[in-house]
Amino acid sequence: MIRFEPRGPVAVSKVVGVTVAAAVAALILAAIPMLFAGLSVFEAYGLMVKGAFGSAFAFTEMLTRATPLILTGLAAAVAFRAKLWNIGAEGQLYAGALAAVAVGTGLISGPSYVLIPTVIVAGALTGGLVMLGPTLLKTRLGVDEVVTTLLLNFVILLFVQMMLEGPMKDPMGMGWPQSEPILDEAALPKLMARMRIHWGLVIALVASLGVYFLLKRTVWGFEIRAVGENAAAARHAGIPVTATFIRVGLLSGALAGLAGVGEVAGLKGYLTADLSPGFGYSGIVVAMLAGLSPIGVVFSALFIASIFVGADSMSRATGVSNYLADLIVAMALLCVLVSGLFLRFKIRFVGAPHAKEAAK
């Protein structure tokens, strides 16, 4: 029989080691579908590494892909820390993007140092407000936030489609359902000439440092962690649990909204209904892979982004479906989940089950 014995605090090096082992386990498991698809595994991984790190262009593409993943990963990590299960980052991302486009395409005009901050604030605020609804429903009426945040993803995406086919449609868009382009003054500048990498990456890195300091060094951060560990005990200790949930919800939604701002104002320049290939959902994997640590999120986002970018390039070279990337990412999530057990528990194999029954 297997028995779990809770462990005390674990060294950071051990956490990192176990997590890396889990990611490696996922890559090994992914060999099964690769063989099934008739790929040579070493060659395929070689192509993936080349596709993500093989050239300056590949590397900046990987960083560009990691940018929204850092932000949606942070959105999930900070909410999950408080056990507020925000599964709605995808919708909040679109809400942020929609707000950025609404403000950034001519609603107001001005120089960059006015427009860019306005666009960023508008996107973050809208993302946060979208999450406020489910948070209030949870704290006031006890409605499960998992289902409400999930269902809102669909509502928001449909709303975006409605806007893009209606009032916000670009008359110059050749009939495509897309928004007008963001004004040059409102666009996040590129980080390098002729590359797609943009200032969204800096925003994402600053955000992860900010969330780190919030959680580690501030009273609010302490309250968030306390609520996540045991909401009842936190309430008993006089921590304002409802207010903490609301703050976490606003912050989480705002971070996801920022991911949307980066994608439209930094990368694409306009909004379409296929802006995100599931960044909101991948953010959950990023956060879990990082063990909900805001600094770890940066590294796990880079890992996930290199799988996506690498697998895309591998899939173009070999003709194998790029759903392989999603598959590896899903496997990584499951492996990391299981690996968490090794950190939280000492696992003991004790006697045969019937011997234990007899001992009772």
Place this chain on the structure above:
Amino acid sequence: MIEILDILVSANFWAAALRIATPLIFGVIGALICERAGVLNLGIEGIFTAGAMAGWMAVWLGAGLWGGVLVAALAGGFFGLIHAILTVPLGLSQHVSGIGVTLFATSLSYFIYRTALPDVSSPPRIEAFKPLDIPVLSELPFIGPALFQQTSLTFLALILVLATAYVLYRTPLGLAIQAVGDNPSAVESQGLSVYGLRIGAVVVGSSIMALGGAFLTMSAFDAFFFGMVNGRGWICIALTVFASWRPGKALIGALLFGAFDAFQVRLQTEVGSFIPGQVFLMMPYILSILALIVVARKADYPRALLVPYFRGQR
């Protein structure tokens, strides 16, 4: 107004409502069985996709239609088993494991489909289930076309509702499942296995969910499409709360939902010109959220839902 009445009294409309409700009935019954045993299964959206793909692919490869249904159920059971192992003996977060299973099942299904059919632009069709046209009964006015011209899978869904209600309320097994979702340590003290009951319930519930997916490819349509599940699984999770974990109410909830969906399609053809189509498409999700708000106050959750059980810890 007259048009709306015309819609509501037409047999055609109620037949469509039942058809739309069928996958939801499978999904909500499956979810209800898992949750009654204390395990939330957010893998449902992926399990729907896996059932849709696996059932379709089995038939496409030459299995009979019922063979396809069996394969779909096995696929659902497989992903259910993963979720069950992660959440029951290992006690991992049910939320995160469920999302993981959804991502895994969806991407695996898409990957297998794409790998088996690399260059196909229009999805290959299969000979799907035909409406049964039960003699005599299907000739009945109104009831006949509405209820008795459905495919076998719709009848299977209705039978499952009755069977689930019977097992849950009238058999020792059902009482044990209910107890394990309310008070697992009491179950253990009766000499029953908490893990066995929970794992079994999740596997069986997930197999039933997968039939909802199989209905999509093998009855509603005759092919597999990317994104064809499109949130139906999540709606089942909402419907389970709406149904207060009762099979009869689950059936009513799914039917109301089907009726609403069939109604909006018909209404859309009348007034669609000045209300954007997306408004109608949003309605099912908004309605689900509203339903959750309405019932949340008096929701009678299985008391041990989301709570992992470790032997010897009270």
